[in-house]
Amino acid sequence: MIQLLLEILGWLGYLERPLVLLQLVLAIGPMLLLRWARRQHRRPFGIPEGLLTPAALALLALCCLLLAALRLPYGLTSLLGGLWLGWYGLKLLHPVLLLGIPADQVHRLESRLLRPMFLVIAALALMARVDSLHDLSLIPVGDVLDVTLNIGDLFNAILALYLVLVACGPPAAGLAWLMHQALGISEGSRKAIELILRYLVVGIGLVAVGIHLGLNPTALIAVAGGLSVGLGFGIREVFSNFISGLWLLFEGSVRPGEVLMIDGEPCEVRRLGLRATLLWRDRDNAELLIPNQTFFTQSTTTYTASDRLRRSQVTVGAAYHHDPETVLALLEATALQVPRVLHEPAPKALLISYGDSAIQYALRFWITNPMNNIGICSEVNQAIWRAFGQQGIEIPFPQQVQYSMVWPPEQHQTNTGTP
Amino acid sequence: MMGSQLDTMSRPPVHHCVSPASLFASLLGLLGCLALTGCRQLPALPRVLFVSVGTNADQKIDANGLSELKADMAFLANGFRRIDPKTVFQLSLYSDDDLLPVMQRRNRAALGPDLFLINGDTSRLLLKAGLVQAFPTTREELNRFTPATVHRLRTAQGQLAGLPAYLQTQLACFNSRRLPTPPGTLNQLLAVSAAGHQVGLSLRAADVFWTAGSQGAIPGLEQAIRRQQPTAAQLKTIEGWLAWLQDASNQHRVTFYADQAMAEQQLARGQLDWLPCRSTSLVRLRRKMGAALGVTPLPRGDGGEASPMNRLRVWALGSNSDALARERAIRFARFSTNPLIQRELTVSTQAVLPTNRFVEVPELSSTVLAAMVRASVQGEQAARLISLLEINDPRVASAQYVITELVFGQLTPKAATRLLINDLINKP
Structure with missing residues (x-):
C-alpha cells in the first residue's frame, strides 16, 4: 500500500x-x-x-x-x-x-x-x-492464504462482488417471475424464491472470486472452520439472525407479502434481509425493522399462513326495547351490503351480553385482505349507523340517574326528582 | 428573531449536499494552490522525473517482470541520486503497441512523461509524431557510440530521436542438463530435434528473423525492402530460408510459439530443451533454472551468421516537460551512458550490453557476456534492414502474415517467396 x-x-x-x-x-x-x-x-x-x-x-x-x-x-x-x-x-x-x-x-x-x-x-x-x-x-497489497494479492486482483474481486450483490437482483427477480408464471406459485413463494436465488448467486460469486484470486479451497475451508468458532462467540447474534432468516424463508412463515400482527397491528412483510425483516405498518406508514430471530423464537400471529382471509368483528349496542332477532337479521343484512365484506363465509351476528344501557351485539364477517381490516370495519360501522337509523333502532347512550343521599341512611327518602 | 425567521423562510431551499464535481474541483484547486505557492518554497521537496518504459510483445509484464524492470531502473536511479539527491523517478510501463495512442492522449493533456526508455525505431516514430523532442548532443558526445548505432536513431532530417542507453540481444537459451552440447548450426539444430530434443521457435517474424541471416537471405530482403527487385540468386536464398522454416515446422519436435513468454515458461519447466531468447529474459530464466540454463549465440547456417534483431534501447525526451524537468532528464540520460555506469550495469545484470563503445565488456569472465557480444556482432547485418523499416510499416504485418501462413503449411516456400517479395516491393 x-x-x-x-x-x-x-x-x-x-x-x-x-x-x-x-x-x-x-x-x-x-x-x-x-x-x-x-x-x-x-x-x-x-x-x-x-x-x-x-x-x-x-x-x-x-x-x-x-x-x-x-x-x-x-x-x-x-x-x-x-x-x-x-x-x-x-x-x-x-x-x-x-x-x-x-x-x-x-x-x-x-x-x-x-x-x-x-x-x-x-x-x-x-x-x-x-x-x-x-x-x-500489479502493485502488491499483501498475502492472503499464501497468495500474493495485488491491487488489480483486489479491485477486480471487489468490483465482481459488488456487481454480483447489486446486479443479481433483476435476473433473480426475472427467474422467480418465470417460475411464478409457469408453476403458478403464490406471490409470497415468488418473493421467497427470488431471495433464495439472490443468496445463491452471491454465495457462488464469493466462491468464484476466491477461486479467481487463486485461494486454496482447503485453506478456505479451514478459514470457514475458524470463522464458525468465531461466529459462535463473537457475532453470534448476526449469525443467528442470518440463519433464522434463511430458515423462515424456507419454512414460508415470514415471506415478503405475509401479514403478521405486531403489537396488535397488522403489518406486511416487505423484505426479509440478512439480519432483519422489514415490515410495513399501514396505520402510520411506518417501517419496522425486526431482527429475524424474533420470529424464530417468539410466537407470532399471522393471517396469511394458509390463506389470506381474516374474520373481522365490530360490536354495537341496541336498546332493550328492540327484538334481538330483528336486530341480528338487520346486522347480517347490513354486512352483506358492504362491498369488501365476503358473502361466503356469510356474516354472522351474535348477541353478546346484556349491558347496563343496551344489549351488546357482535357482527362477524370475512375479508380477503387482512391489511384492509380497519377500513372495512369503518365501512361496516357506517352501514350499521345508516341501517339502524332507517329501521328506527336506537343505539342508547349510557344513562345514569343521580339523586342526593341523606345521612344517616335511615332518614333517606324516595328521590323527588329535584336536584 | 422574527425578522431572521422571515428572512430564512423567504429564501428558496439551499442544497447543502456536496456534489462530486464540486468536491473534486475544490480538491484540485487546493492542490493547485499548494503547488503554486507553498510547495515551490519548501527546501527539500523531491523533483519527480516521469519515465515511461516501452515493453516488447515478447515481454510478459507481470508483478515479477515489473519488479525486475524497476530493479534495473533503481540501479540507474540510485546512481543518479548520488549527484542529484532530490530526483524521484516515477515509472510507468506500456507495451510498444499501445505506446503511440496512449502517449498521444497523455500529451494532449500535457501529462506525457519527461523521459522514455524505448526501442530505437519506436523513438523515431514518436519523434515523427511529435511526442518526443530531438535529443540535443554534441559531436564529442556522439563519439561515444558507433556510427551504426547513431545512424539507427537519425531521422531523415538528421535529428537524433534518442540517446542510446543499452543493447538487448537475441540469444539461444538451452537446458544444459538435457542438452550438454548446444547446436552451432541450423542443420545441427534440426539434427538435435530429430535426436529427441524439444526445440522451440518463435512464430513472430521479428523473433525468427535470425534464421534469414543463417540462410544468407539478408541481401535479397534488403533489396526488396528498398523496393528493388532481388536477383535470381537472392530469390533462391530467400526461398531456401523459407523452405528451412517450413522444414523445421514439419519436424515432430520443433514447435513454433506465438507467445514467447509461454515458450520461456516451458523451457524453465524442462518441457523445451532449446529456445531463442532475449537477453532481458535471462534474469528470470536464471532464477528458475539455475545452473541448468545455458546461453550461446544463435546458430549459424550455410549462408552465414545468424541475424538476430537486437534491440537498441534509447532515452528519448518527452515533449511535455518543463525546462527544469527537461534539463534533469538530459542529465540523467547522459549519466546512464557514462562508461562506469554502463560497465556496472552490464556486469551486474548480465542481460544488456553497453552502447558506449569505449566500455570493455569482460567477455572472458562470463560465457553469457561473450554470447551477447557475439550476438551484437551478428545483429549488425540486421541493423541496416531495421533502419529501413518503421515499426508501423504495413510491410511488417505482411511479412508476419507470410511467415504464419508458411509455418502452418498454407503456402509453399515458392509461393511465400513470391508473396513476400511482392509485398515488400509494392506495398505502400
Whole structure:
C-alpha cells in the first residue's frame, strides 16, 4: 500500500507543469462559477436556473477550443469537462428512467449502480492519463492464504462482488417471475424464491472470486472452520439472525407479502434481509425493522399462513326495547351490503351480553385482505349507523340517574326528582 | 428573531449536499494552490522525473517482470541520486503497441512523461509524431557510440530521436542438463530435434528473423525492402530460408510459439530443451533454472551468421516537460551512458550490453557476456534492414502474415517467396 501511496503522491509532480495548472484552472473555473452562482442565487446574463449547468459546460468547451486554437494541450480540460457532462447526463437520465421504472427502483439503480460505476470509470480515466493502469494493478497489497494479492486482483474481486450483490437482483427477480408464471406459485413463494436465488448467486460469486484470486479451497475451508468458532462467540447474534432468516424463508412463515400482527397491528412483510425483516405498518406508514430471530423464537400471529382471509368483528349496542332477532337479521343484512365484506363465509351476528344501557351485539364477517381490516370495519360501522337509523333502532347512550343521599341512611327518602 | 425567521423562510431551499464535481474541483484547486505557492518554497521537496518504459510483445509484464524492470531502473536511479539527491523517478510501463495512442492522449493533456526508455525505431516514430523532442548532443558526445548505432536513431532530417542507453540481444537459451552440447548450426539444430530434443521457435517474424541471416537471405530482403527487385540468386536464398522454416515446422519436435513468454515458461519447466531468447529474459530464466540454463549465440547456417534483431534501447525526451524537468532528464540520460555506469550495469545484470563503445565488456569472465557480444556482432547485418523499416510499416504485418501462413503449411516456400517479395516491393 505504501507503494501505491508513493505512486499517487508522485502524480502531484505534474502540478509543476504550468500547462497542467492552466488546464485545471480552466476546468475548475466554470465549476466554481456555477457553484458561486447557485449559492448566491445569481443568474449570470439572465440564464435560467435549469440552463446554468449546460451554460457552464459550454463555457468549458469554449475553453478547450481556445486551447486547441492556441495549439496548447487541452486533454485534461476536455476530460474533466467530459466527466462533468457525464455526471450531468446521469441527472438528465433520471426522468427518462422514471418513465418505465418505479421510483424506488430508479433510486436504487442510480445510487447503487450508475453513480458508483460512473465514479469508478471517472477515477480510472483520470489515472490512465497520469500513469499506467496495468502497472498500478500489479502493485502488491499483501498475502492472503499464501497468495500474493495485488491491487488489480483486489479491485477486480471487489468490483465482481459488488456487481454480483447489486446486479443479481433483476435476473433473480426475472427467474422467480418465470417460475411464478409457469408453476403458478403464490406471490409470497415468488418473493421467497427470488431471495433464495439472490443468496445463491452471491454465495457462488464469493466462491468464484476466491477461486479467481487463486485461494486454496482447503485453506478456505479451514478459514470457514475458524470463522464458525468465531461466529459462535463473537457475532453470534448476526449469525443467528442470518440463519433464522434463511430458515423462515424456507419454512414460508415470514415471506415478503405475509401479514403478521405486531403489537396488535397488522403489518406486511416487505423484505426479509440478512439480519432483519422489514415490515410495513399501514396505520402510520411506518417501517419496522425486526431482527429475524424474533420470529424464530417468539410466537407470532399471522393471517396469511394458509390463506389470506381474516374474520373481522365490530360490536354495537341496541336498546332493550328492540327484538334481538330483528336486530341480528338487520346486522347480517347490513354486512352483506358492504362491498369488501365476503358473502361466503356469510356474516354472522351474535348477541353478546346484556349491558347496563343496551344489549351488546357482535357482527362477524370475512375479508380477503387482512391489511384492509380497519377500513372495512369503518365501512361496516357506517352501514350499521345508516341501517339502524332507517329501521328506527336506537343505539342508547349510557344513562345514569343521580339523586342526593341523606345521612344517616335511615332518614333517606324516595328521590323527588329535584336536584 | 422574527425578522431572521422571515428572512430564512423567504429564501428558496439551499442544497447543502456536496456534489462530486464540486468536491473534486475544490480538491484540485487546493492542490493547485499548494503547488503554486507553498510547495515551490519548501527546501527539500523531491523533483519527480516521469519515465515511461516501452515493453516488447515478447515481454510478459507481470508483478515479477515489473519488479525486475524497476530493479534495473533503481540501479540507474540510485546512481543518479548520488549527484542529484532530490530526483524521484516515477515509472510507468506500456507495451510498444499501445505506446503511440496512449502517449498521444497523455500529451494532449500535457501529462506525457519527461523521459522514455524505448526501442530505437519506436523513438523515431514518436519523434515523427511529435511526442518526443530531438535529443540535443554534441559531436564529442556522439563519439561515444558507433556510427551504426547513431545512424539507427537519425531521422531523415538528421535529428537524433534518442540517446542510446543499452543493447538487448537475441540469444539461444538451452537446458544444459538435457542438452550438454548446444547446436552451432541450423542443420545441427534440426539434427538435435530429430535426436529427441524439444526445440522451440518463435512464430513472430521479428523473433525468427535470425534464421534469414543463417540462410544468407539478408541481401535479397534488403533489396526488396528498398523496393528493388532481388536477383535470381537472392530469390533462391530467400526461398531456401523459407523452405528451412517450413522444414523445421514439419519436424515432430520443433514447435513454433506465438507467445514467447509461454515458450520461456516451458523451457524453465524442462518441457523445451532449446529456445531463442532475449537477453532481458535471462534474469528470470536464471532464477528458475539455475545452473541448468545455458546461453550461446544463435546458430549459424550455410549462408552465414545468424541475424538476430537486437534491440537498441534509447532515452528519448518527452515533449511535455518543463525546462527544469527537461534539463534533469538530459542529465540523467547522459549519466546512464557514462562508461562506469554502463560497465556496472552490464556486469551486474548480465542481460544488456553497453552502447558506449569505449566500455570493455569482460567477455572472458562470463560465457553469457561473450554470447551477447557475439550476438551484437551478428545483429549488425540486421541493423541496416531495421533502419529501413518503421515499426508501423504495413510491410511488417505482411511479412508476419507470410511467415504464419508458411509455418502452418498454407503456402509453399515458392509461393511465400513470391508473396513476400511482392509485398515488400509494392506495398505502400
